Amino acid sequence: xxxxxxxxxxxxxxxxxxxxxxxxxxxRNGFGDSRRIAGxxxxxxxxxxxxxxxxxxxxxxxxYWSGALGVIDxxxxxxxxxxxxxxxLGGAMIGxxxxxxxYCPGTSIVATSTxxxxxxxxxxxxxxxxxAFGESVTSFWDFFQESGAMGTYTLDQWLxxxxxxxxxxxxxxxxxxxxxxxxxxKAQKGEDDRFSRAGRIATxxxxxxxxxxxxxxxxxxxxxxxxxxxxxxxxxxxxxxxxDPAELVDLMHNNQVKLLLLDLRDEADFxxxxxxxxxxxxxDDLLGDLPSEVDPLSIVVTMSNDEALATEAxxxxxxxxLAGSYILEGGINEWLAVYGGVSDEKPEPVxxxxxxxxxxxFTFPAAFGDRVEIAWPNPHHMKLPQRKWEKKAKSMKPxxxxxxxxx
Amino acid sequence: MKTQxxxxxxxxxxxxxxxxxxxxxxxxxxxxxLGASGGVARVLAGAMDMVAIDHMRMSPYLSGYADAxxxxxxxxxxxxxxxxxxxxxxxxxxSKVETLRGPGISPTxxxxxxxxxxxxxxxxxxxxxxxxxxxxxxxGAQLAVGSWAxxxxxxGGGYAxxxxxxxxxx
Numbered sequence: 001x002x003x004x005x006x007x008x009x010x011x012x013x014x015x016x017x018x019x020x021x022x023x024x025x026x027x028r029n030g031f032g033d034s035r036r037i038a039g040x041x042x043x044x045x046x047x048x049x050x051x052x053x054x055x056x057x058x059x060x061x062x063x064y065w066s067g068a069l070g071v072i073d074x075x076x077x078x079x080x081x082x083x084x085x086x087x088x089l090g091g092a093m094i095g096x097x098x099x100x101x102x103y104c105p106g107t108s109i110v111a112t113s114t115x116x117x118x119x120x121x122x123x124x125x126x127x128x129x130x131x132a133f134g135e136s137v138t139s140f141w142d143f144f145q146e147s148g149a150m151g152t153y154t155l156d157q158w159l160x161x162x163x164x165x166x167x168x169x170x171x172x173x174x175x176x177x178x179x180x181x182x183x184x185x186k187a188q189k190g191e192d193d194r195f196s197r198a199g200r201i202a203t204x205x206x207x208x209x210x211x212x213x214x215x216x217x218x219x220x221x222x223x224x225x226x227x228x229x230x231x232x233x234x235x236x237x238x239x240x241x242x243x244d245p246a247e248l249v250d251l252m253h254n255n256q257v258k259l260l261l262l263d264l265r266d267e268a269d270f271x272x273x274x275x276x277x278x279x280x281x282x283x284d285d286l287l288g289d290l291p292s293e294v295d296p297l298s299i300v301v302t303m304s305n306d307e308a309l310a311t312e313a314x315x316x317x318x319x320x321x322l323a324g325s326y327i328l329e330g331g332i333n334e335w336l337a338v339y340g341g342v343s344d345e346k347p348e349p350v351x352x353x354x355x356x357x358x359x360x361x362f363t364f365p366a367a368f369g370d371r372v373e374i375a376w377p378n379p380h381h382m383k384l385p386q387r388k389w390e391k392k393a394k395s396m397k398p399x400x401x402x403x404x405x406x407x
Numbered sequence: 408m409k410t411q412x413x414x415x416x417x418x419x420x421x422x423x424x425x426x427x428x429x430x431x432x433x434x435x436x437x438x439x440x441l442g443a444s445g446g447v448a449r450v451l452a453g454a455m456d457m458v459a460i461d462h463m464r465m466s467p468y469l470s471g472y473a474d475a476x477x478x479x480x481x482x483x484x485x486x487x488x489x490x491x492x493x494x495x496x497x498x499x500x501x502s503k504v505e506t507l508r509g510p511g512i513s514p515t516x517x518x519x520x521x522x523x524x525x526x527x528x529x530x531x532x533x534x535x536x537x538x539x540x541x542x543x544x545x546x547g548a549q550l551a552v553g554s555w556a557x558x559x560x561x562x563g564g565g566y567a568x569x570x571x572x573x574x575x576x577x
Contacts, residue, residue, distance in 0.1 A: 003438030015480045018433045019487020022441050022540075025426035025494035026488075030416040032520070034507045038576045041569040047419045052543065054423025059430040059548035068436060077438045080546035082538060082553030091557035094528045095564025099572045101524015102507070104539040105532055106443035106488060108525065113489045114496030117506045117514075118521040123447070125525015130448045131455075132526070133533040134469035144534065148553075155550040166550055178420070202420065269482025305540070 002072045023110055025055075032110040034102025034118055041099040046181050057174040061209045064167050068216045075224065084148025101125065150280075151296040152321070160289075164213035171210030175203055219285060224319040232315055241314065242329040244389035245338050248301060249377050251393060252276075258298040262286075262317075264309040265332065270361045271367040273347070275303070275331065276376035283309070286316045296321060299393050303328035305358040326393050336362040339374040342382055411488055414499035430544055439480060440545025444532035446485030448472055468533075509576035 006014050029051045030036045039045025066072040098104050103111060103122045111119025137144055156166035186193035195203075235241050243251075251259050252275075261278035263270055270280045294300070300322055302313040310327045317325035328335065340347045340362065346360035354360070370376070377384055417425070433440050450470035455462070496502040508517035532538040535557055537546070543561065546554020 002435040006437065011480070012483045014436055015483035016487040016490075018429065018436070018441070019489075020491035020494075021429040021432070021487075022426070022484070023488040023491020023493070024495040025422065025429055025491075027492045027499070027501070028417045029419060029422040029426065031482050032492060032496055032501065035509065035576060038509075038572070041565040042573060042576050043569075044577070050419035051423040051426060052547075054420050055427035055430060055544055056547040058424045058427025059434070059544070060427075061453055062428070062431040063434050063548060066431075070444070072435055077434055077549070078440075080440075080537065080542060080551040080554050081551045082551060082556075084553055084556055087535045087542065087553045087557045088560040090531040090533070091560030092564030092567075093531025093534065095561035095566075096536055096568050097524040097526075097528025097531060098539075098561070099524075099565040100575070101521045103521070103524070104443075105447055106441075106538065106540040109443060109447075109485060109488050110492030110496075111507075113492035114502045115504045117504065118508065121518045121521040122525035122528075125522040125527075126447050126529035126532070127451050128522075129526040129529020129531070130533050131469070133530045134466045137468045150552070153552045155552055155555065158552050163550070169497035170550065176418055183409075183553060199420070295433060303448075350481070358480065391541075392430060 001070060002066070003076055004273070019223060022106070023113065026107055026110045029113065031107040032116065032119070034111065034115045034116070035100055037104070037107060038102045041095075045184065046086070049177060049181060053174040053177050057171055057206060060167055060170060061206070061213070064163060064213050064218065065209065065216075067218050068164075068213065070219065074218065075227070078330075079152050079154065082148070082150040082153040084146075084150065085325045086144050086147060088148075091199065120391060139230045149297075153296075162214070163218050164216065167213045170211040171206055178203075221316070221319055226314055228315070228319050232318060236311065239329075241325075242307065243392050244300065244329050245335050246384075246387040246389045247391060247393060248275075248328055249379065249384065251299060251301070252376060253379065257393075258295055260298045260300045260301045262292060262300060262313060263332075263362070264302060264304040264313050265358075266375075269305065269332075271369055272360065272364055272369055273368055274337075274375065276370045278370070281313075283312055283316065286313055286320070290320055290322075294322065296323075298322075298324060300325040301328050301393075302326070304331050305333050305360045308358050324394065331358070333361045335374075335383060338385060338387070339377055342377070342384060343372055343374040345372045413501045426544075427548070430548060433545075434548075437480065440541065440548070441484065442481045442537060442541035442545065443485055443488065444538040445479075445541060446481040446488075447529070448533060449477070449479055449482055450485075453477060509574070511574055511577065517575070520572075543569070 026032065030047060036045050036047055040048035063072065067074040094104055101122050103119060107125055108119045108122040108126065112123055154163070154166070155170070156163045159166055159169070182195065183193055251257060261275050263274050263278040263280050264283065267280065276281070300317055302310040302317065302325065304310040307327055307330065312332060314325055314327050336347045345364055345368055347364055350361050350363050364372070373382060416422070430441055452469045455469065456473040493502070506514040506517055508514060528538070531544050535542055539561065542554045543558040547558055
């Protein structure tokens with residue numbers, strides 16, 4: 001099952017061959033000729049749009065069918081992360097560069113390889129532009145790294161649909177574009193605008209392949225949870241992901257992090273006492289689509305009375321792609337044991353602990369919910385017990401430039 | 408041989424499907440897509456590291472690329488891109504020294520605008536973390552929101568200046 005790990009000479013050869021195929025594709029589509037690329041913007045030659053949208057559609061259908069059939073492990077495919085505003089601004093600049101200079105970076109390399117002087121000069125321009133970017137980016141580093149940074153964010157998440165439905169929409173969008181381009185070109189030339197037999201067959205194939213993705217599911221969350229099992233078991237055993245109550249207090253007062261608290265206990269325990277802003281959820285809630293307020297960059301802390309349910313929830317969240325999920329060490333029982341002593345309303349140890357896997361070991365005179373000081377212990381106003389703790393939660397900063405994808 | 412007319416280009420839909428298949432093979436075999444501008448950046452960083460190492464260390468952006476710039480997949484990929492274009496162009500009879508341009512401008516004018524366009528595109532490609540290959544094609548096929556926004560912005564940028572650039576091409 002792909003993708004594969006390549007090392008040494010095989011790594012070079014595989015990428016060289018992929019590049020070779022890429023070069024042949026660009027050359028044979030006529031993209032070694034600036035007039036053809038600029039023609040897209042002059043509306044005299046719409047090859048760029050046809051080739052690009054066909055390539056995207058074909059690669060997308062093959063990719064997601066391979067994911068559905070287990071030929072490709074989608075978790076190991078590097079997906080371009082979204083940095084919305086730098087992407088839009090940079091995209092507009094590339095569009096301007098194409099209309100003025102007649103190439104984009106890849107096509108200028110192909111033009112150079114076929115001895116076009118304008119291609120070579122465009123590549124020189126690229127060097128200058130990249131150098132200028134390196135020299136100037138420090139003056140707007142925050143914009144570059146953080147403006148509209150959404151991590152891995154795909155159309156299905158944006159539209160709130162399954163991957164298959166999103167892929168089908170893209171298929172329809174591409175086909176609609178081809179239809180429009182065809183009518184436009186034939187009308188301009190005054191030709192018969194019927195579609196060729198091959199075109200109709202290919203369109204049928206694309207629609208069937210796209211519709212199929214709507215029906216055939218991508219591998220589910222459960223298979224992802226199973227696959228991540230061993231790796232997570234190791235960090236759980238090493239207690240790298242269980243954060244001390246004092247670290248959570250620290251996170252609660254750190255306005256640099258987006259913190260989400262998920263309480264897995266039953267409603268009665270939750271109503272008796274819970275941390276401020278904690279959401280009461282069940283494992284089933286987490287197995288479905290996560291609510292939209294869950295930001296891939298937030299730190300999520302799961303909690304139950306001890307750790308068992310919280311650990312299950314943690315496994316699901318990590319499989320859901322939330323790399324910043326952690327467990328409250330010792331759960332609510334430990335929290336109350338640590339901070340109960342400084343509370344305005346004192347929790348009392350329960351004399352007869354309830355049956356069941358994870359009972360609450362403290363009780364309050366009434367169901368206070370979060371209307372107790374220690375639902376949000378404030379170190380500035382309360383004398384909290386001093387604890388030694390080791391910082392474990394890592395704030396999820398948007399990825400930096402070292403990644404894969406577009407390199 | 409020199410007088411032979413060049414081999415015809417592919418039908419754009421068939422050619423697009425071939426390009427899409429190459430992109431798919433990249434996903435299947437390596438888990439990353441295609442790219443170009445990142446490779447140009449790494450070649451630049453590698454070259455500068457040889458001639459201007461002190462200056463490189465001052466630039467946090469390019470020096471990030473300078474550590475073993477040639478060990479990244481994108482460098483063999485763009486070497487392959489160059490070779491593929493070269494072989495395909497030579498076999499098709501399209502390899503010859505020339506300056507491709509619109510009918511109304513001189514070669515010098517064309518080269519000046521190619522340089523300007525290259526500078527703008529090079530700057531934009533690093534700002535957008537990828538170009539038409541790495542963002543539009545690769546991210547587009549992966550349904551990445553940022554890549555689709557990039558693609559519409561690229562068409563938008565091109566059409567916004569098309570009227571001013573029309574004398575270069577028509």
